[in-house]
Amino acid sequence: MSKVLVEIDWTGLALAGGCVAATLVIALIERLRMGREVAIGGIRAFAQLMLAGYAVGWLLGRDYWWANLLAVAVMILVATLVVLGRLRRGAFPGMASAVLLSVCAGALPVLAYAMIAVVRPRPLHAARYLIPIGSMVISRAMNSTVLVMDRLVSDLRRQRGRVEAALALGASARRAAEPFVRAAYRAGMLPTINTLYAVGLVHLPGMMTGQIIGGVEAWQAAKYQIVIMYLLLASAVLCAFAATRAVVASLLAGHRLHV
């Protein structure tokens, strides 16, 4: 396999931008009223990725341990804000700390395990590994938190009578919420589990394709991808564990439904 990476120059980037322009044209012709979203999305993606590319480049060049950890902390903070924005309509008391807890629970133990036990780079905080693996794990924790909390909060609100029927018979908060907690776990984990089934057959995921394009041997890229898939599974379940407990503790504090 050739190890020479074909670099994308500015002309190539501009031509890729043609895809956004084509989308805009179709949106206008079909009167989809999506032009604004497409344009803003295209510009945001460009700006955010250029910035990320610059930041990661800076981190890779220096590899200060504090800067790498700070980058992870910033990603967790941004992920928390994104989740809070998406859950705005289903807000509940103590939501901000519950979301932060859930994202951290889904991301930090898995990331630490990956760096210390699985990948074992030297140094352990090496940005080349910490930042990409961290971003994938944090991103999964973010999505799982949204799915789990959204499902559980809306179920508890919709099924108030069912929850109170169980509470009235002497069920603890956790026991009364049990069927809905189970459904929330499924909602949070199914996308990850489905990917485990389809990966390699239907699509080659981003990290693997990235490594292949970057010149890494395909079987090595496959091993990395397997590691990532397993890490993401653990991230999803840890997230669901923390998120369901946080929601039940908040919405069923004192074994009473606060909705």
Add this chain to the structure above:
Amino acid sequence: MPLLAVKALGCRRAGGASVKGVSFEVDAGEVFALMGPSGSGKTTVLRTIVGFEEASEGQVLLENRDVSEMAVTELRRNVAFVAQEPVMLDGTVADNVSYTFELRGERPAEGQVESLLARAGLPAEFATRPAEELSSGERQRVAIARALANRPKVLLLDEPTSALDPETAERVLEGIRQLAKEDGIAVVLVTHKPQEASRIAQRGLALDSGRVAAAGDLTSLAASDEPFLRRFFAEDAGGDREGESNE
């Protein structure tokens, strides 16, 4: 010593009727009527007693023990609350009744589910029926049966006959009277129909906009000249009002 004593109970409830200064006592084996028009706060009183709403003031004593010092699960096993429109859990009627046992880490003995159903006025054949397919009246009785599985000392019933035809309502009321008499359970019956209350209760109180309008012997309340009571009893005599929901 009364089995249940409610003292100057108050609850400020967002999205429901608030109550203030509600006091009453119920003895073992007695049916006590908690009456009032729709939105007067009857349901709020029951929900506050079992801790579904937070009391803003006052006290609830069970056998002279302040319930705020009890574990909530212990309180709810001793003071059973059956909602106006009870929600059935998944599965059969037997699953619903067995659930109460499961919560205590037990399993019902042979024939125990059927015996509880019988006490709530349902034949044994109901045990295998899917709970979701039951009528409102049947659900009410299943809800009473699964509450009885905790051997409660107090039964709080929120408009148990509101969705029933007169004949079924009569049977349910008779069943409630027997539960109180034979098992020594203190029953608080919430109703907006004073005539119905008079059939099985001697004492009660009437709520008006969250405050106690009158309390005492139901016969004397019915004969009172107090304008609110006259209007309240006259409206019931003149025809059924709509049932109260989620006050």
